[in-house]
Amino acid sequence: MTDTTVPDAGPTGRPLGRRVLPYAMLSPAVLVTLAIVFFPMVQTAWMSLHDYVLFRPNHFEFVGLDNFRKALADEVFWISLRHTAIWIGITIPAQVLLGLATALLLNQDFPWRPLARALIIIPWALPSVVIALMWVWIYDSNYGLMNDFLLRLGLIEQAVPWLARPDTALGAIILTLTWQGFPFFAVMILAGLQSIPRSYYEAAAIDGASTWRQFWHITLPGISGVLVTAILLRMIWVANSFDVIFVMTGGGPGYSTYTLPLYAFVKSRTNLDFGYGSALAVLFTLLLMVVVLVYLRRTGKAVSR
Amino acid sequence: MKMFRKFAVAASALTLMASLAHADSTVRFWYHFDNADNPMDELVAEFEKQNPGIKVEAENIPWNSYYDNLYTAIIGGNAPDAAMVKMFAQPRLVEMGALEPIGARIDAWDGKDGLEDNLLNLTKAADGETYYLPVQYVVLYLYYRQDMLDELGLKVPTTCDEFRDVAKALTRDTNGDGSPDVYGFGFRGGKGGHDHWASFTLSHEGVSLEEGLTSDAGIAGTQYVVDLFRQDGVFPPSAPNDGFQEILGAFKAGKTAMTIHHIGSANGIVEVLGDKVSAAPVPECGGGRWTSFGDESTAVLSSASDKDAAWKWISFLSSPVNNARFNEATGQLPVVKSDAESWSLHPQRFVKATVDSLPYAHLLPNVSQTSDFVNTVWPVNMQRALTGEITAQEMNEKIAELYAQ
Numbered sequence: 001m002t003d004t005t006v007p008d009a010g011p012t013g014r015p016l017g018r019r020v021l022p023y024a025m026l027s028p029a030v031l032v033t034l035a036i037v038f039f040p041m042v043q044t045a046w047m048s049l050h051d052y053v054l055f056r057p058n059h060f061e062f063v064g065l066d067n068f069r070k071a072l073a074d075e076v077f078w079i080s081l082r083h084t085a086i087w088i089g090i091t092i093p094a095q096v097l098l099g100l101a102t103a104l105l106l107n108q109d110f111p112w113r114p115l116a117r118a119l120i121i122i123p124w125a126l127p128s129v130v131i132a133l134m135w136v137w138i139y140d141s142n143y144g145l146m147n148d149f150l151l152r153l154g155l156i157e158q159a160v161p162w163l164a165r166p167d168t169a170l171g172a173i174i175l176t177l178t179w180q181g182f183p184f185f186a187v188m189i190l191a192g193l194q195s196i197p198r199s200y201y202e203a204a205a206i207d208g209a210s211t212w213r214q215f216w217h218i219t220l221p222g223i224s225g226v227l228v229t230a231i232l233l234r235m236i237w238v239a240n241s242f243d244v245i246f247v248m249t250g251g252g253p254g255y256s257t258y259t260l261p262l263y264a265f266v267k268s269r270t271n272l273d274f275g276y277g278s279a280l281a282v283l284f285t286l287l288l289m290v291v292v293l294v295y296l297r298r299t300g301k302a303v304s305r
Numbered sequence: 306m307k308m309f310r311k312f313a314v315a316a317s318a319l320t321l322m323a324s325l326a327h328a329d330s331t332v333r334f335w336y337h338f339d340n341a342d343n344p345m346d347e348l349v350a351e352f353e354k355q356n357p358g359i360k361v362e363a364e365n366i367p368w369n370s371y372y373d374n375l376y377t378a379i380i381g382g383n384a385p386d387a388a389m390v391k392m393f394a395q396p397r398l399v400e401m402g403a404l405e406p407i408g409a410r411i412d413a414w415d416g417k418d419g420l421e422d423n424l425l426n427l428t429k430a431a432d433g434e435t436y437y438l439p440v441q442y443v444v445l446y447l448y449y450r451q452d453m454l455d456e457l458g459l460k461v462p463t464t465c466d467e468f469r470d471v472a473k474a475l476t477r478d479t480n481g482d483g484s485p486d487v488y489g490f491g492f493r494g495g496k497g498g499h500d501h502w503a504s505f506t507l508s509h510e511g512v513s514l515e516e517g518l519t520s521d522a523g524i525a526g527t528q529y530v531v532d533l534f535r536q537d538g539v540f541p542p543s544a545p546n547d548g549f550q551e552i553l554g555a556f557k558a559g560k561t562a563m564t565i566h567h568i569g570s571a572n573g574i575v576e577v578l579g580d581k582v583s584a585a586p587v588p589e590c591g592g593g594r595w596t597s598f599g600d601e602s603t604a605v606l607s608s609a610s611d612k613d614a615a616w617k618w619i620s621f622l623s624s625p626v627n628n629a630r631f632n633e634a635t636g637q638l639p640v641v642k643s644d645a646e647s648w649s650l651h652p653q654r655f656v657k658a659t660v661d662s663l664p665y666a667h668l669l670p671n672v673s674q675t676s677d678f679v680n681t682v683w684p685v686n687m688q689r690a691l692t693g694e695i696t697a698q699e700m701n702e703k704i705a706e707l708y709a710q
Contacts, residue, residue: 055376055673056400141542141543142543142558157483158484159484160542161543161545161546164542164545164546165542165692166694250496252684252685253494253689253691253692254545254695255689266681270373270680270681271677271681
């Protein structure tokens with residue numbers, strides 16, 4: 001209540017008020033971030049070092065790295081990790097390619113183009129749970145569209161329970177997520193495409209460059225910045241997202257569609273084993289961080305070249 | 306400083322006023338009804354009229370995450386004052402210290418003698434205390450399509466051997482496309498399906514979740530289920546993932562000829578299938594019968610602010626007339642004798658199947674592991690066994706491992 005300090009000039013010559021202002025204005029955002037992101041993160045890390053089962057609230061015992069040791073010896077951890085790798089490794093490239101093709105198409109001149117652009121965003125705009133339920137019906141073995149379609153085409157002889165077979169369940173969900181996520185790439189890439197000056201293509205055409213060479217030497221470098229950012233964002237989202245899996249199969253049949261975030265969720269929320277669940281979450285965060293860093297280093301070099 | 310003092314005085318005055326205005330107590334009650342159009346509001350209004358000064362805030366929590374929400378709310382210090390609860394959750398809730406013993410209150414309550422016999426014994430905790438007041442119950446039995454059995458000249462199966470033959474005969478390709486479109490039995494391979502498996506496995510002599518599961522008899526039970534799916538093909542191909550909605554939908558649509566569930570779904574099924582459907586106790590397998598006793602009780606939580614008010618509310622729900630009203634919404638059976646005698650909500654054949662099944666009705670072990678068994682260990686391992694990833698023996702070993710902890 002007494003701090004009515006006189007504004008004095010600091011070493012940089014700027015008045016104190018001016019120097020404090022940015023901090024003062026940023027602090028609400030920083031405080032909120034600290035409270036709802038950073039604090040739970042620290043808490044998760046702290047819990048991962050304890051034996052903490054929610055229905056034994058009085059039993060909170062420090063066990064060091066035991067949970068991590070247990071995870072590395074846990075068969076389900078490795079199954080989930082493998083699925084997470086497949087999950088990211090197929091979904092992202094598939095979304096990028098589909099998004100790229102869509103963006104190139106949408107960049108052409110054709111009637112109703114604005115309408116097509118608006119329609120393409122629909123899968124991205126729908127809530128994940130709605131998408132998941134929709135695709136559960138598409139894959140349904142009794143009434144599903146997918147089976148009906150393939151049966152009529154004569155590609156399969158009898159209905160396949162896509163989500164109930166361990167060899168098809170993960171693939172079926174990956175297809176769903178690819179469908180959901182490709183509009184994001186399409187829109188981002190389209191924005192990148194539109195920032196490439198037309199004159200580049202005209203000059204290349206005069207020099208006799210083929211469409212393919214124009215794509216390789218003008219289009220791709222033109223959108224690389226956008227692509228790197230979009231892939232990075234999407235990679236993190238896809239890696240963390242388990243809502244679609246949770247609604248479609250809940251991880252089943254067996255462990256066939258378990259990914260690490262889902263496993264961590266099931267362990268803590270269903271089995272109430274918060275210690276072990278937190279350890280899984282921490283391990284996954286570290287692994288994802290490594291992947292992101294490697295990706296940024298490699299692409300950073302490639303883009304700045 | 307003066308300013309601050311003024312503030313403090315004003316604030317405390319406000320708080321005082323608020324608490325005076327709040328002399329009435331509020332009971333926060335959690336329940337789960339599948340049916341969104343339920344009579345809870347009417348029951349609450351009736352109760353509030355009879356008990357001026359008590360306000361009931363009843364909240365319908367989605368079943369799928371009911372216990373996740375309940376446990377986390379208890380830990381988070383935001384638990385309801387009273388809640389609908391099942392037996393499998395009791396050991397955990399007791400371990401958490403979340404339940405208020407209500408044995409003395411029940412003894413002093415004039416509605417006690419009106420309850421169906423034995424229910425209070427069934428819902429007693431392992432420590433001998435009483436925490437639960439029963440509010441409804443069901444027993445699982447076998448639903449079957451009478452018309453399909455008649456068409457093929459078959460009888461209702463009473464043993465596992467007969468069951469297998471009947472299920473095989475009922476699995477048919479009726480439209481001539483080369484693949485079956487009616488399956489003998491709608492098996493629930495997803496969460497909640499342990500009741501189906503248990504009827505074929507825990508019925509074997511000397512087999513329970515806590516012992517004998519890895520014996521020859523125990524493994525034979527699981528193997529029987531796996532064979533029905535993998536060898537005989539009498540379950541729909543989607544069985545490993547199927548949950549309640551799927552098995553019920555398939556049965557109503559005529560995709561399956563038999564399934565196991567309780568009277569709660571009887572009216573919905575009859576609406577679609579009419580007289581074509583009937584019910585009987587589950588078959589005898591391996592020398593005994595085992596079916597699930599589906600319990601539902603209410604409890605007062607130890608954190609309740611006004612325990613007397615919370616008790617008044619839950620005992621209101623298990624009192625004559627109110628209990629019938631409650632069960633009309635859930636489609637289960639009332640625990641109050643007088644309400645059960647005048648019960649006319651279900652066709653008689655389903656009430657009879659329930660009563661006939663009562664002698665074989667069991668509860669899952671009253672221990673903390675049962676939650677994990679129900680939620681993860683059973684579904685995951687059953688699905689793996691059904692899809693051939695593990696053997697029946699490995700599945701039973703996983704369950705035995707859980708209960709040995």
